[in-house]
């Protein structure tokens with residue numbers, strides 16, 4: 281692969297950095313609520329205004345065609361953008377509409393679906409959640425039981441989803457449901473677009489171990505949606521879903537966020553030498569992590585460079601997701617150890633160091649090796665698709 285950025289890409293990075301310098305004035309993040317995810321769109325008016333500014337620049341879905349609110353940018357421009365946003369911790373949130381609903385609609389949607397939904401994703405009118413996991417279907421997602429039954433011009437939905445991130449702040453849901461109970465399990469699933477205010481949908485909050493309301497349970501009781509909210513071919517949803525999951529795993533934001541935390545830890549260690557003198561091994565750990573962050577970055581660049589060349593990344597994206605999520609956990613442990621007992625203090629404590637950053641990051645990093653596929657499942661994918669080992 282070619283590690284150099286083109287002059288246009290360098291110029292784009294400078295433009296993004298200048299925008300961020302102008303918009304994120306010192307102290308911009310101090311108003312945020314610790315009960316919502318760090319840097320999430322949910323964190324108040326500032327985040328909403330910031331995202332509207334991104335939308336006005338057509339930056340929310342950079343590679344999309346201009347007619348749908350993108351800029352027709354290259355994959356590498358998207359990488360640069362994600363890196364800079366994650367490095368500054370900008371409150372972009374994770375926009376599922378941009379990440380996989382839109383890209384899936386571009387492949388499988390009807391012309392009417394593209395025309396209606398894509399511009400509303402990029403202007404933030406529609407905020408999406410993803411309705412895949414169920415109490416008895418996570419890693420083995422093809423076992424999902426939520427039913428969609430055709431009734432005239434409508435589909436009727438019944439069942440339960442779980443771990444639905446942002447369901448409470450979304451107006452649309454991207455749903456996988458069973459449409460054929462007789463077929464083998466992978467061949468009876470279809471994808472649907474669901475208005476979240478439909479009668480019969482109820483949402484119950486789930487509070488995570490960091491005390492934040494990020495995900496929910498979602499219940500469907502005789503929910504009726506129009507027949508044309510089916511996406512692609514009936515019973516072919518599993519294959520669409522597999523493509524959508526691959527959109528999720530390039531992971532460049534993970535290494536950029538980790539790099540930012542290392543910068544903060546190194547600055548802290550330089551200004552508070554006693555912490556490092558008490559634990560000299562921390563120097564080596566930080567150095568090791570700095571090397572690992574570069575590895576994670578290059579694994580993500582590899583995924584991007586495959587996409588740029590028009591290829592579909594497969595186990596390469598899985599490796600990047602696996603490595604970067606586990607690196608986040610190694611880094612959070614190292615940061616907590618450097619800060620000692622102070623590291624465990626919540627941002628609201630007056631004795632917290634680094635604004636309580638490590639306590640938040642540590643608790644949140646636990647979920648990273650579960651969300652979007654667990655590390656065990658990622659290792660299985662790498663062993664089968666990457667190494668060619670037989671299925672276990």
Ligand SMILES: Cc1cc2nc3c(=O)[nH]c(=O)nc-3n(C[C@H](O)[C@H](O)[C@H](O)COP(=O)(O)OP(=O)(O)OC[C@H]3O[C@@H](n4cnc5c(N)ncnc54)[C@H](O)[C@@H]3O)c2cc1C
Nearest residue numbers: 410411412413418419443444445647650651652653654656
């Ligand atoms: C922060 C976060 C956000 C999420 N957001 C969403 C969302 O928006 N929408 C959504 O639909 N889901 C979401 N999820 C759910 C997520 O996709 C599932 O948690 C994940 O796929 C694992 O499924 P599970 O929780 O049912 O665990 P299980 O599949 O029950 O796994 C339990 C344990 O068994 C292991 N295991 C399972 N199968 C195998 C196997 N074949 N080989 C080896 N080990 C195995 C797993 O690795 C894990 O350690 C989110 C999860 C998290 C943590």
